[in-house]
Amino acid sequence: MSSNLTHAANTNFIIKWGSDESGTGQMMNPQGIAVDSSGNVYVSEPNFHRIQKFDSSGKLLTSWGSYGSEDREFSSPFGVTVDSLGNVYVADTCNYRIQKFDSSGKFLTGWGSSGDSSGQFSLLSGITVDPADHVYVADTNNHRIQKFDSSGKFLTGWGSYGGGDGQFSSPFGITVDSLGNVYVADTDNHRIQKFDSSGKFLIRWGSSGSGAGEFNSPFGITVDSLDDVYVADTGNHRVLKFDSNGIFLTKWGSYGSGAGEFSSPSGVTVDPLDNVCVVDTGNHRVQKFDSNGKFLTSWGSYLIFRRCPFNFCNFSFDCF
Numbered sequence: 001m002s003s004n005l006t007h008a009a010n011t012n013f014i015i016k017w018g019s020d021e022s023g024t025g026q027m028m029n030p031q032g033i034a035v036d037s038s039g040n041v042y043v044s045e046p047n048f049h050r051i052q053k054f055d056s057s058g059k060l061l062t063s064w065g066s067y068g069s070e071d072r073e074f075s076s077p078f079g080v081t082v083d084s085l086g087n088v089y090v091a092d093t094c095n096y097r098i099q100k101f102d103s104s105g106k107f108l109t110g111w112g113s114s115g116d117s118s119g120q121f122s123l124l125s126g127i128t129v130d131p132a133d134h135v136y137v138a139d140t141n142n143h144r145i146q147k148f149d150s151s152g153k154f155l156t157g158w159g160s161y162g163g164g165d166g167q168f169s170s171p172f173g174i175t176v177d178s179l180g181n182v183y184v185a186d187t188d189n190h191r192i193q194k195f196d197s198s199g200k201f202l203i204r205w206g207s208s209g210s211g212a213g214e215f216n217s218p219f220g221i222t223v224d225s226l227d228d229v230y231v232a233d234t235g236n237h238r239v240l241k242f243d244s245n246g247i248f249l250t251k252w253g254s255y256g257s258g259a260g261e262f263s264s265p266s267g268v269t270v271d272p273l274d275n276v277c278v279v280d281t282g283n284h285r286v287q288k289f290d291s292n293g294k295f296l297t298s299w300g301s302y303l304i305f306r307r308c309p310f311n312f313c314n315f316s317f318d319c320f
Contacts, residue, residue: 111152158199205246252293
């Protein structure tokens with residue numbers, strides 16, 4: 001992976017939290033991240049099979065989950081998202097299912113199983129909700145997107161393996177803008193694709209590389225209140241920002257463990273103030289920036305590497 005990127009000129013670190021430990025409030029290789037309407041931050045940890053919830057400053061509020069396949073248990077959960085009512089949806093990756101909880105971690109419902117039929121999954125990863133609380137899932141190893149209602153009823157799906165418009169190669173991140181358009185981090189194709197809410201292809205941008213508007217295995221993706229798009233460019237250890245048409249706006253980050261530096265960032269989301277929260281996976285922490293990349297705060301720091309079963313990163317989990 002490239003490590004010769006430089007910070008954007010206006011990048012300043014804000015805050016970070018977490019460290020390489022298994023204790024509550026500490027993290028190892030965190031992956032997914034979501035923020036609710038109050039600014040509380042939810043982080044998934046595949047290694048410890050749990051979700052942790054923090055306030056906007058990184059203070060631990062609660063956590064739930066352990067290894068297993070029963071309700072409220074996980075096997076390497078990756079994606080996490082929050083709907084308009086504060087309910088939390090988790091991509092329970094190696095259990096091939098979605099679990100839904102209230103904001104305190106109480107189990108509500110779940111759906112899915114292993115397979116390639118509608119409503120089944122193969123190593124699902126990213127998950128998001130639209131303004132109507134429909135749930136979109138990046139079904140990574142089936143190279144497709146699936147859409148459900150908030151109770152898990154299958155609505156539609158699209159995609160197949162390939163490099164053409166509307167095709168994917170291990171899609172990982174997914175997000176939805178204010179108009180219901182869907183953006184997908186098409187990870188192994190090193191690009192972003194944009195669709196309408198029914199899966200109709202609209203535009204795409206990006207190619208393999210380390211220049212402005214290029215990617216090296218992008219994982220996380222999110223949009224802010226203006227529908228600007230932020231991408232965790234994992235292999236290039238940085239965050240890139242675009243407008244909703246894919247026009248490059250700015251970037252920040254380089255390889256390292258200092259404030260504003262990253263080691264294989266995976267998840268990215270925005271809070272109600274359009275601050276950008278990034279899961280700095282290899283450094284076992286979360287970093288928070290303003291919308292221009294100015295560092296605000298973070299919690300935790302430590303660097304290790306782990307093998308990725310998807311074969312496009314240097315960290316992750318093994319399915320049991």
